[in-house]
Each structure stands twice: as structure tokens, then as C-alpha cells.
Amino acid sequence: MNTVATTTPVVTSVAKPTTMRSARGLAYRGIRNIRRLPSAFFPAMAMPVFTMIAFAGTFAAITRLPGFPTDRSVNWFMPLGICFGAAFSGIGLGFSTIRDIETRFYDRLLMSPAPRRSLIIGPLLTAWVRVAILCAFVIPMGILLGVRFTSGLLGLLTLVVAALGVSTISLGWGLGLAFRFRDMRGAAVMQLTMFVVLYLSSAQMPLPLMRGWLHNVARINPTTNILRLSREGLVLPTSPDYMSWSNTWGGLLAIAGMSTLTLVFARRGLNKLDK
Amino acid sequence: MTVATSNVVIETTARSRQLSMRQTIAMAKRSTIELARQPALIAPSMFFPIFFAVLSASSFSKTTAIPGFPKVESFMQFALASTIVQGVLFGSVTGAAALATDIENGFFDRLLLAPTTRTGILLGRLAGSALFGLFQSAFFLTVLVPFNAPISGGIPGALVMVLSGGIVSLAIGAIMSSVAIRTGSAEAVQGAFPLLFVLLFFSSAFFPRETMSGAYKRIADINPISYLVEGLRALVLEGFTFSAVVRSLLVPTVICAAAILFALKELRRKLAAL
Numbered sequence: 043m044n045t046v047a048t049t050t051p052v053v054t055s056v057a058k059p060t061t062m063r064s065a066r067g068l069a070y071r072g073i074r075n076i077r078r079l080p081s082a083f084f085p086a087m088a089m090p091v092f093t094m095i096a097f098a099g100t101f102a103a104i105t106r107l108p109g110f111p112t113d114r115s116v117n118w119f120m121p122l123g124i125c126f127g128a129a130f131s132g133i134g135l136g137f138s139t140i141r142d143i144e145t146r147f148y149d150r151l152l153m154s155p156a157p158r159r160s161l162i163i164g165p166l167l168t169a170w171v172r173v174a175i176l177c178a179f180v181i182p183m184g185i186l187l188g189v190r191f192t193s194g195l196l197g198l199l200t201l202v203v204a205a206l207g208v209s210t211i212s213l214g215w216g217l218g219l220a221f222r223f224r225d226m227r228g229a230a231v232m233q234l235t236m237f238v239v240l241y242l243s244s245a246q247m248p249l250p251l252m253r254g255w256l257h258n259v260a261r262i263n264p265t266t267n268i269l270r271l272s273r274e275g276l277v278l279p280t281s282p283d284y285m286s287w288s289n290t291w292g293g294l295l296a297i298a299g300m301s302t303l304t305l306v307f308a309r310r311g312l313n314k315l316d317k
Numbered sequence: 318m319t320v321a322t323s324n325v326v327i328e329t330t331a332r333s334r335q336l337s338m339r340q341t342i343a344m345a346k347r348s349t350i351e352l353a354r355q356p357a358l359i360a361p362s363m364f365f366p367i368f369f370a371v372l373s374a375s376s377f378s379k380t381t382a383i384p385g386f387p388k389v390e391s392f393m394q395f396a397l398a399s400t401i402v403q404g405v406l407f408g409s410v411t412g413a414a415a416l417a418t419d420i421e422n423g424f425f426d427r428l429l430l431a432p433t434t435r436t437g438i439l440l441g442r443l444a445g446s447a448l449f450g451l452f453q454s455a456f457f458l459t460v461l462v463p464f465n466a467p468i469s470g471g472i473p474g475a476l477v478m479v480l481s482g483g484i485v486s487l488a489i490g491a492i493m494s495s496v497a498i499r500t501g502s503a504e505a506v507q508g509a510f511p512l513l514f515v516l517l518f519f520s521s522a523f524f525p526r527e528t529m530s531g532a533y534k535r536i537a538d539i540n541p542i543s544y545l546v547e548g549l550r551a552l553v554l555e556g557f558t559f560s561a562v563v564r565s566l567l568v569p570t571v572i573c574a575a576a577i578l579f580a581l582k583e584l585r586r587k588l589a590a591l
Contacts, residue, residue, distance in 0.1 A: 088511075092515065096515070096519065099519070100518060100533065101524055102528070102530065103386075104377070104380055107380065107382075241372055247377065251379055252376060253379065254374075256372065
């Protein structure tokens with residue numbers, strides 16, 4: 043009697059794994075992998091630091107251009123570095139998924155009764171944790187190098203939101219490609235496309251200071267809005283790009299739209315893999 | 318009798334040198350064909366430098382008015398030299414990684430078992446890299462010059478730039494081959510590449526030193542890549558002058574000689590350990 047009473051709830055909990063419980067399990071696994079395989083996470087940490095230091099130093103003189111929104115090059119390039127790192131955090135989980143598919147671990151996940159949604163939400167939670175670690179490391183380093191938030195904590199918040207958004211988009215894209223390619227050929231496509239999409243925006247220069255074809259491309263590239271969101275708390279209060287709702291909603295909309303598209307792309311890829 | 322013996326010795330030495338040269342050429346041919354047969358390996362080193370040049374030309378077009386910026390017709394003209402150096406850096410790593418792959422899969426050991434010249438194994442591979450560097454330099458100039466990036470040194474200037482690109486490729490190939498011989502791992506060669514990338518960024522490759530300040534300027538001042546790029550840039554901006562030719566050839570030649578000597582030393586060390 044006593045035994046039956048104890049066993050029943052256990053059986054129920056195993057038989058009906060919820061999406062969030064499975065996703066948490068996968069997220070823990072992803073976070074443990076950061077410690078077990080630091081070489082896989084290292085590029086996502088090194089890249090933003092390198093981008094921030096190298097770009098801010100090499101292109102320091104661009105702040106002397108009339109109309110440049112900040113007088114500190116590091117203020118301009120730190121958000122770019124963080125967005126790059128966030129993109130690589132998401133893509134890095136695409137690489138891990140390819141490795142899991144190649145080693146047949148993913149087959150075991152597909153055979154388990156875990157809800158399919160959790161196979162996307164789990165890595166998404168890991169990507170967000172990676173972004174949190176990234177921001178906790180890069181932002182203090184940026185402050186040491188001379189970064190100043192011109193609109194206080196709100197600027198920090200918009201930067202973190204933009205980074206989380208970029209990681210969500212890149213994760214959806216990375217998983218979608220991983221489920222379709224199923225081998226490391228997909229890794230090159232993931233990196234190349236994210237790299238190109240980020241660069242074909244206001245990554246290096248503000249939109250009004252660009253000329254020619256890049257200006258036309260950056261103007262319609264939604265990533266420009268996300269970068270504007272990430273930088274609005276770091277530009278001068280006199281700049282038109284300074285913290286305001288009109289500089290915020292475009293970025294939020296771009297994150298929502300691109301995240302939805304890439305996550306749907308990932309889900310459809312997972313369905314194909316499942317078949 | 319003595320004269321006859323000495324004649325035989327001279328003839329044997331000459332024949333041995335000829336044979337050694339033929340073997341080196343055969344190795345160079347092999348490494349060139351190997352690169353040509355794997356377009357996926359060389360495509361990034363052709364595509365990325367062009368992409369960055371076109372991107373920078375559009376991004377930084379207004380920066381040419383910044384005080385201290387050299388007098389140029391366009392940012393593309395300024396970026397021409399750095400595009401060559403950047404492309405050649407990417408390409409040379411591919412050649413060195415192929416040498417490491419030879420070590421990994423045992424082909425290098427088979428070459429050592431064969432009665433072939435030891436230095437030819439290395440020099441043949443480096444010659445392949447240099448040929449690819451020449452090709453890359455010519456390709457970048459052909460593609461980018463029409464986009465408002467004239468070379469003030471004219472055709473002789475362009476030819477010196479192509480030659481300099483080949484020497485730079487040889488130099489970087491030798492440095493990375495040392496890593497390949499020492500570690501015997503293609504992954505280690507690829508892993509060493511970011512160091513080159515960092516050196517490239519902390520130089521005057523992408524922006525003039527005159528516009529830099531503080532620690533960045535001091536690093537760029539002592540970075541050899543700055544002088545490599547500036548030598549080539551002098552041919553583009555100043556014209557075909559004695560000073561520009563010497564700067565564009567001398568710096569890479571000195572680096573190249575030191576790098577080849579170091580790579581040969583690494584090879585001798587590896588052979589002695591066998």
C-alpha cells in the first residue's frame with residue numbers, strides 16, 4: 043500500500059515530461075559543456091574582446107568625423123563586439139547540435155518522450171546564459187577601456203536586450219541549418235551568413251556617414267535597427283540615435299521578427315529530422 | 318688519376334644539384350596542383366579580402382578627409398595594399414596546413430624514406446605557397462583597380478606589388494610551416510592563424526598610423542606588418558620610386574629569409590630526432 047502510494051507520482055512525472063523540465067535538462071547539459079569543452083566557448087568570448095579593442099584602436103579617428111554620434115570609439119565598437127559574441131554563442135550551439143547528430147546522441151533525444159519544443163528551448167536557454175556570461179565579462183572590460191553609458195542603466199538594459207535578441211536569432215538559424223545539413227558543412231554556412239548579415243549593417247559606421255551600395259543595404263537590413271538599439275545608451279545625448287522610443291521599437295521589432303522566422307526555420311528543420 | 322677523380326666529383330655534385338632542383342620543382346608542382354584541386358580551401362582567401370575591401374571602401378569613404386589621412390583618390394585605393402597582405406596571409410596558412418596534413422597522414426614519412434632532397438620537401442611546399450601568393454596578388458589588383466583604385470606606380474608598380482605579394486606569401490608560409498613541422502598538426506597551424514590576424518589588426522593595414530594615438534600607435538609602430546603594408550602602399554600612392562620599390566621588396570625579403578632559415582632549422586631538428 044505504502045509502496046504503491048510512493049511509486050505512482052514518480053511514474054507520472056517520468057511519463058509526462060513537461061517542455062520546461064526537458065528544456066532545463068538540455069540547458070544544464072549545454073552549460074556543463076562550457077566547463078567541459080571551454081575551447082568551443084572560447085571564440086564567443088575572445089571575439090567581442092578582440093573586436094572591441096582592435097576596432098576601437100584602429101578606427102579611433104572616425105570619431106573625428108562631423109556627425110559621428112560619440113566621441114569615444116570604444117563606445118561605438120563595444121556593442122558591435124557583444125553582438126558578434128552573442129551571434130557566435132548561438133551559432134556555437136548549432137555546432138554542438140551538429141556534433142550531437144554526428145555522434146548519434148541526437149537520435150537518443152528524438153527517441154525520448156521529450157516534447158520537441160524543448161529541443162529548441164533548451165539550447166535557447168543555454169544561449170542566453172552564454173550571453174549573460176559574455177556581458178558580465180566584456181562590459182566591465184569595456185568600462186576599464188573607457189566605455190561610458192550616457193543614459194545609465196537603461197543603456198545597459200538595451201545593450202543586453204539586443205545581445206539576447208541576436209543570440210536568439212543566431213541560435214534559430216544555427217539549429218535550422220544543423221538539422222538540414224546534419225554535418226560540419228553546415229558550420230561554415232552558419233558562420234559566413236551571420237558574419238555577412240552583421241557586417242552589411244551599421245556595424246562599422248553610422249548610417250548617415252555611409253555612402254554608396256552599403257548605405258542602401260544597411261538601411262533595409264534589420265540588423266541595423268538591432269545595433270541602433272544596442273548603442274542608444276552609449277551615444278552622446280545630442281545624437282539623433284540617443285535613447286528614445288523611436289530608436290528602440292525598430293530594434294525590438296527586428297528581434298521579434300527575425301527570431302520568429304529563424305525559430306520557425308529551426309522547428310521545421312527538426313520536424314524533417316524527426317521524420 | 319687525381320684530375321679524373323676530381324672531374325667525377327664535380328660532375329656528381331652538379332648532377333646531384335640538378336636532381337635536387339628537379340625534386341623541388343616536382344614538390345612545388347604537387348603543392349600547387351593540390352591547392353588548385355581544392356577550391357573550397359582557397360575560396361575564403363580569395364573571397365574575404367575582396368569582401369572586406371568593398372565593405373570598407375563603402376563604410377569608410379568619408380574618413381579620407383580626416384586630418385593625417387594620406388592623400389588618396391578613394392578609400393579603395395588606400396585599401397589595395399592591405400587587401401593583398403590579408404589575402405596572402407589567409408592563403409599561406411592553407412599551404413602550411415597541407416604540410417601538417419602530410420605529416421599527420423604519413424606522406425611526409427614516405428617522402429623521408431624516398432631518396433629525395435630534404436630541403437626540397439620544405440622548399441617545394443613553400444614554392445607552391447609563393448606561386449599562389451603571386452596569383453592572389455594579381456587577382457586582387459585585377460578585381461579592385463577598376464573601382465577607383467589606381468596604382469600611381471603604373472604597370473611596373475603593379476608588377477612589383479605582385480612580386481612582393483609572392484615574397485610575403487613565402488615568408489608567412491615559412492613561419493607557419495615551422496609551426497607545422499614542430500607540431501605536426503594541421504589544427505595547431507589553424508590555431509596559430511588568429512595570431513597573424515591579431516598582428517594584422519594591430520598594424521596600419523586598415524587605417525593609417527598617422528591617425529592613431531596612444532598604445533595602438535606604439536604597437537603599430539613596432540609591428541612588422543605595418544611596414545609590409547606601407548611598402549606596398551607606397552607603390553600605390555607615391556608612384557614607382559626607388560624608395561617605394563625598395564620598401565615593398567626589402568621588408569618582405571628580410572622577413573622571408575629569416576623565416577626560411579628558421580623553418581629549415583625546424584626541419585633539421587625533426588630529422589635529427591627521427
